[in-house]
Amino acid sequence: MFSKQLLTAATALSMASGVFGVGCNDATATIKSAADATQVASCDSIKGSVLIDTTAGPDIDLSGSLESIGGDLTAENNGLLNSLKSSSLTTIGGAFALKNVTKLSTLSFPVLGEVGSIDWATLNALPEPTFGNPGITKAKSVTIADTFIESIDGINVESLTDMNINNNRRLTKFSTSIKSLSNTLYVQANGLNLSMEMPNLEWIANMTIANVTSFSVPSLHTVNGSMRFDSNYFTDFIAANLTQIQTGDLSFVSNPQVTNISIPKLESIGGGFTIANNTGLEKLDGFGSLNEIGGAVKVRGSFTDVQLPSLKDVKGAFEVVSTEDISSSCTSLGSYKGGVVQGDYDCRGKDANANDDTSDASSDGSSTNGTSDKKNAAPGSGTSMPALYTLVALGSFVAALL
Numbered sequence: 001m002f003s004k005q006l007l008t009a010a011t012a013l014s015m016a017s018g019v020f021g022v023g024c025n026d027a028t029a030t031i032k033s034a035a036d037a038t039q040v041a042s043c044d045s046i047k048g049s050v051l052i053d054t055t056a057g058p059d060i061d062l063s064g065s066l067e068s069i070g071g072d073l074t075a076e077n078n079g080l081l082n083s084l085k086s087s088s089l090t091t092i093g094g095a096f097a098l099k100n101v102t103k104l105s106t107l108s109f110p111v112l113g114e115v116g117s118i119d120w121a122t123l124n125a126l127p128e129p130t131f132g133n134p135g136i137t138k139a140k141s142v143t144i145a146d147t148f149i150e151s152i153d154g155i156n157v158e159s160l161t162d163m164n165i166n167n168n169r170r171l172t173k174f175s176t177s178i179k180s181l182s183n184t185l186y187v188q189a190n191g192l193n194l195s196m197e198m199p200n201l202e203w204i205a206n207m208t209i210a211n212v213t214s215f216s217v218p219s220l221h222t223v224n225g226s227m228r229f230d231s232n233y234f235t236d237f238i239a240a241n242l243t244q245i246q247t248g249d250l251s252f253v254s255n256p257q258v259t260n261i262s263i264p265k266l267e268s269i270g271g272g273f274t275i276a277n278n279t280g281l282e283k284l285d286g287f288g289s290l291n292e293i294g295g296a297v298k299v300r301g302s303f304t305d306v307q308l309p310s311l312k313d314v315k316g317a318f319e320v321v322s323t324e325d326i327s328s329s330c331t332s333l334g335s336y337k338g339g340v341v342q343g344d345y346d347c348r349g350k351d352a353n354a355n356d357d358t359s360d361a362s363s364d365g366s367s368t369n370g371t372s373d374k375k376n377a378a379p380g381s382g383t384s385m386p387a388l389y390t391l392v393a394l395g396s397f398v399a400a401l402l
Contacts, residue, residue, distance in 0.1 A: 062086035114138040262286030272361030298361035317343035
């Protein structure tokens with residue numbers, strides 16, 4: 001009897017130390033089977049990382065005593081995994097990384113509230129992750145790319161460094177409570193009818209938005225870097241409380257359905273100001289408070305009326321060109337030549353080629369003759385992107401049919 005108890009204790013000790021199965025104190029607890037997952041779930045916490053092996057599946061359940069993982073929770077290049085869930089896990093200290101897990105159709109973490117980062121890519125069978133209320137409220141960065149996901153509303157982080165949402169061809173709605181983004185928001189080539197709402201966003205460093213049907217940022221008041229909108233499908237863009245774009249550019253390029261751009265409180269743009277090839281935009285009259293532009297101005301389109309009534313200082317060149325007659329606008333804007341505008345001045349209408357040039361205005365306002373210095377322009381400046389976005393979206397559509 002004694003020898004049997006001793007053997008049982010020795011076995012338990014060996015398992016805890018990782019000699020057999022998976023140990024709670026392993027630097028990386030590798031799950032190769034459902035039994036390994038049960039053993040991990042029996043730990044109160046895992047100090048290291050949890051790796052789901054390429055051979056694990058089809059169902060991995062980490063429900064049990066497990067509340068926290070100190071490192072990463074990772075599954076990569078696994079074509080067997082159908083279901084990954086935990087009803088007890090609240091915290092992942094490192095990355096929640098799922099990459100090339102092509103058959104994963106169920107992802108359920110109803111009490112998970114904090115992760116180091118979300119890094120998901122090539123999840124071809126996952127329609128929607130299941131989180132609780134309020135969902136994930138703490139993370140440093142979020143990347144979701146090339147997935148089957150239709151909704152990611154359970155990600156309700158208030159402060160992030162980066163968010164990258166791209167090539168999720170079924171994603172048609174995203175509403176998030178994010179208040180600040182310290183680096184970049186990048187949204188491109190998702191569902192053709194993507195509606196994006198960020199009602200609480202107040203401050204962001206940089207944003208690039210492409211291929212969305214609506215985009216709402218009613219509380220946004222400061223952009224530290226650049227704000228770019230390329231090849232979108234919205235009819236209106238309104239940022240009622242935005243007052244500053246501190247160091248970078250503001251650009252709206254090739255948004256064919258937009259008829260109204262209104263940023264009435266915007267006072268200054270640190271870089272260039274570009275409005276180009278937005279063929280449905282007949283009036284540019286939504287910048288009534290704009291008085292300082294640190295780079296060049298490039299306004300090209302099919303306007304009948306262009307109003308920038310408060311301008312006091314444009315560091316670079318000033319170009320307003322339309323396919324329509326804007327002689328009245330050019331008369332009003334002509335007073336800026338040689339005074340307000342420090343670079344070259346050009347205002348003219350009835351130019352059939354007005355929509356052809358979609359390059360950004362220079363971020364470099366130091367040129368006295370208004371010539372753009374592309375070497376000093378912001379990243380992506382001077383490059384026409386709409387064709388690239390169209391190809392990416394088309395590729396995603398074709399992939400969905402295969």
